[in-house]
Amino acid sequence: MKQVILEVVKTEQLCENVFKTIFRGDVSGITNPGQFVNVQIGGLYLRRPISVCDLGDNMLTLVYKVVGKGTAILSEAQPGDKFDILTGLGNGYDLTLSGDRPLLIGGGVGVPPLYYLCRKLIEGGKKPFVALGFNRKEEVFFADEFRALGADVAVATVDGSMGEKGFVTDILPDRYSYFYACGPEPMLKAVYKATDCEGELSFEERMGCGFGACMGCSCKTLTGNKRICKDGPVMKKGEILW
Ligand SMILES: Cc1cc2nc3c(=O)[nH]c(=O)nc-3n(C[C@H](O)[C@H](O)[C@H](O)COP(=O)(O)OP(=O)(O)OC[C@H]3O[C@@H](n4cnc5c(N)ncnc54)[C@H](O)[C@@H]3O)c2cc1C
Numbered sequence: 001m002k003q004v005i006l007e008v009v010k011t012e013q014l015c016e017n018v019f020k021t022i023f024r025g026d027v028s029g030i031t032n033p034g035q036f037v038n039v040q041i042g043g044l045y046l047r048r049p050i051s052v053c054d055l056g057d058n059m060l061t062l063v064y065k066v067v068g069k070g071t072a073i074l075s076e077a078q079p080g081d082k083f084d085i086l087t088g089l090g091n092g093y094d095l096t097l098s099g100d101r102p103l104l105i106g107g108g109v110g111v112p113p114l115y116y117l118c119r120k121l122i123e124g125g126k127k128p129f130v131a132l133g134f135n136r137k138e139e140v141f142f143a144d145e146f147r148a149l150g151a152d153v154a155v156a157t158v159d160g161s162m163g164e165k166g167f168v169t170d171i172l173p174d175r176y177s178y179f180y181a182c183g184p185e186p187m188l189k190a191v192y193k194a195t196d197c198e199g200e201l202s203f204e205e206r207m208g209c210g211f212g213a214c215m216g217c218s219c220k221t222l223t224g225n226k227r228i229c230k231d232g233p234v235m236k237k238g239e240i241l242w
């Protein structure tokens, strides 16, 4: 974990209530796709955890949905604004297990961390299939960005207004070597049941400290109690106890 001050380069709206903010500064604390950062926002007591969406030379991209005060303030960030951010939190995804045809499954605001993962897998010579699920077309974001990386992409919306009508589990391909998922817990449960091989699921639970000190995010697994923030947020399918 590394505490840094990052400067906003720009903020833009991607779709209804979803924003992207690019920061510049020391991002050397971030080592793995699937990790998250914890952002101090305004005078709010608790930091707000947001997944690493993309990472470059001194650049960090966060993509987030405005759901409350913290994310609303962040969405109004202007170039030059500075934020105190804990970087490199959590374990992240294990890219060594992907096989040649990894499946990436994202639902709603679970989609952002899959972007950096997808880019690293493609840079490593893999051919990912990306399945994205949203409620309706106004909430869809990043499908074209994944295609631009070179991934095969399928989109499902619950109301059928874009892509296939249904859930993300309705558009999974027949063949894949391993899977990586991130999204709300009901989606992760459905993914757990629908997949027939090993994989990893990332839990975006509510958190307190975000770095292992408060036990506020503790959960039971087959290998004992784990803290989502420190031992996760990524869990192997085989260790999850619902
Ligand atoms: C490891 C991790 C990674 C995350 N990555 C992302 C991301 O990449 N993009 C993104 O948009 N969000 C992400 N989240 C969720 C994000 O942290 C919350 O949406 C944010 O903290 C809400 O802050 P707020 O002040 O705007 O809302 P608050 O005022 O704190 O809450 C407003 C409403 O949002 C709900 N809410 C708050 N936190 C969560 C949560 N974790 N899950 C579900 N509902 C919540 C509350 O129940 C409440 O109804 C992540 C969470 C975790 C734990």
Ligand code: FES
Binding pocket: 207, 208, 209, 210, 211, 212, 213, 214, 215, 216, 217, 218, 227, 228, 229, 230
């Ligand atoms: S949020 Fe404090 S231990 Fe996980």
